[in-house]
Amino acid sequence: xxxxxxSIRRRVLLAAAITAxxxxxxxxxxxxxxxxxxxxxxxxxxxxxxxxxxxxxxYQSAYSARNNVLWVxxxxxxxxxxxxxxxxxxPATLKVKAAYTPPLKDEATGAREAxxxxxxxxxxxxxxxxxxxxxxxxxxxxxxxxxxASLPGVKHARDVVVDQQRxxxxxxxxxxxxxxAFDTRTYQEKKRVTVPGAAPAGVAVDERTGTVYAADLTNxxxxxxxxxxxxxxxxxxxxxxxxxxxxxxxRTAYAANLTSGSLAVIDLRAGVVxxxxxxxxxxxxxxxxxxxxxxxxxxxxSGTTSVVDPRKGVVLANLATGANTDHVVVTRGTAYVVDxxxxxxxxxxxxxxxRATG
Numbered sequence: 001x002x003x004x005x006x007s008i009r010r011r012v013l014l015a016a017a018i019t020a021x022x023x024x025x026x027x028x029x030x031x032x033x034x035x036x037x038x039x040x041x042x043x044x045x046x047x048x049x050x051x052x053x054x055x056x057x058x059y060q061s062a063y064s065a066r067n068n069v070l071w072v073x074x075x076x077x078x079x080x081x082x083x084x085x086x087x088x089x090x091p092a093t094l095k096v097k098a099a100y101t102p103p104l105k106d107e108a109t110g111a112r113e114a115x116x117x118x119x120x121x122x123x124x125x126x127x128x129x130x131x132x133x134x135x136x137x138x139x140x141x142x143x144x145x146x147x148x149a150s151l152p153g154v155k156h157a158r159d160v161v162v163d164q165q166r167x168x169x170x171x172x173x174x175x176x177x178x179x180x181a182f183d184t185r186t187y188q189e190k191k192r193v194t195v196p197g198a199a200p201a202g203v204a205v206d207e208r209t210g211t212v213y214a215a216d217l218t219n220x221x222x223x224x225x226x227x228x229x230x231x232x233x234x235x236x237x238x239x240x241x242x243x244x245x246x247x248x249x250x251r252t253a254y255a256a257n258l259t260s261g262s263l264a265v266i267d268l269r270a271g272v273v274x275x276x277x278x279x280x281x282x283x284x285x286x287x288x289x290x291x292x293x294x295x296x297x298x299x300x301x302s303g304t305t306s307v308v309d310p311r312k313g314v315v316l317a318n319l320a321t322g323a324n325t326d327h328v329v330v331t332r333g334t335a336y337v338v339d340x341x342x343x344x345x346x347x348x349x350x351x352x353x354x355r356a357t358g
Contacts, residue, residue: 045307045316046357052094053348054087058338059116060159061089061351063331066122067142069097070329070336072351073115079133080111086118086129086140091336094351100145102131102138113138113150117159119169121184128169128184130157137171139187149187154180158201159243165207166227172200172214179203179214179225179232193225195232202243202285206250213253215244222253222266235271238264242283247310248290254310256286256297263297265310275313279306284326291333296354298328298337305337305354321352 057076064071070091075084088098102113115138117130126148127140137151137160155175162169168181168190177198181191200214200223210227216234220241224233237244240259246252255264257276261283265275280299287296294316297306303323307316322339329336335354341347 047307047317047319048355048357049319049321050094050353050355051322051350053350054089054094054096054338055085055099055348056083058326058340058349058351060118060327061329061336061338062118062120062127063091063329063336064120064122064127064142065331066120066125069142070351071118071120071127071142072338073118073129074349075114075116080106080109081114081133082110082112084112084114086115086127086145088145089351091331091334091353094353098145100140100147103147103150105134113147117157117171119160119162121162121164121169123164123167124184126184128160128162130154130160130171132156132158135173135175137169137182151182151187151189153189154178159203161203161205161212163205163207163210163212166210168205168210170203170205170212172203174199174201174217179212179223181212191225191230193230193232195223195234198223201241202256204244204246204253206246208250211250213244213246215241215255217242217258220257220259222255224268233271235266235268236273237266238262238273238276243285245286245288245295247288248293252310254286254288254295256283258283258300261299261302263295263306263308263310265313275310277308277310277313277315279308279315280304280318285328287328287330287335289330289333289335292356296328296330296335296337298325300325303339303341305335305352307335307354319352319354321354322350 061072070089072087115129116132139148155173199218202215214223222235237255238257242258243256253266279297280302282301284300285298305321323341337352
């Protein structure tokens with residue numbers, strides 16, 4: 001590794017460590033027994049929501065600390081998908097700074113390599129996307145937006161997450177039960193674990209240990225794969241588990257349960273659900289705020305984003321974030337949510353920025 005690359009890595013990982021130190025103790029370590037989620041009970045906390053239209057077919061976003069930008073994916077329709085872009089968004093103004101069009105696959109139909117899931121690698125200054133309908137991943141340059149590689153062989157990959165400590169990008173195949181790691185330097189496949197009968201969707205990684213977690217939509221569980229083993233551990237999570245995030249200390253997992261419209265608070269050491277908190281219909285995506293320990297849940301069917309205190313087991317706020325609220329990411333105490341609310345040929349989907357005001 002060159003001195004320059006080594007210096008960049010140290011700066012990126014130091015920034016991540018500084019962010020993590022603002023977490024408030026061992027979030028989510030309560031010992032209450034699991035119970036069926038009740039009607040949503042909301043404490044009226046104060047938040048502001050700023051919104052802006054970005055484009056059609058928004059799916060996910062990811063924040064780059066190195067470049068202070070949000071990367072947002074957009075794809076419209078079903079195969080052949082001809083309208084798809086990777087958007088570079090200013091988090092302060094919520095305006096598009098640049099838009100990059102994925103490569104053409106078929107000149108006859110105009111089909112392109114449509115992008116859906118997204119993650120950033122600030123060590124190598126790249127963006128990773130899932131090309132869900134093409135059963136592949138892609139890598140783009142953060143600096144220029146250039147398409148650097150396409151990586152086939154992951155059936156219906158929904159999400160991707162980067163372990164910058166170990167130079168790995170993790171994804172999961174919804175259709176074949178696979179959890180797959182690629183080298184972020186060479187783009188070669190490094191590890192593949194398959195769980196027969198599983199449908200892994202969302203993924204999260206603990207960068208301190210290298211352990212990855214995948215949300216199994218079919219079986220309502222988390223699939224845990226450690227760095228040292230290829231034998232998965234299965235942890236109960238709820239009904240229709242579709243996404244997963246981790247507490248700042250890595251001891252607790254937070255699972256979005258699509259079917260039950262709830263957030264499961266999971267003790268990873270014991271492998272049990274400690275709390276299940278109702279959030280809203282169609283809980284689809286989840287993200288942790290390392291600065292407060294709170295958890296944000298995007299509820300697709302109810303068109304809201306819930307702010308949850310997992311220690312107390314209460315919803316602090318339910319905020320309107322557009323019909324078909326689709327994804328949430330949190331950085332430095334601020335959440336960014338995208339929706340798929342567009343109706344009509346000229347309508348646009350939006351991004352929403354959530355900040356606490358008190």
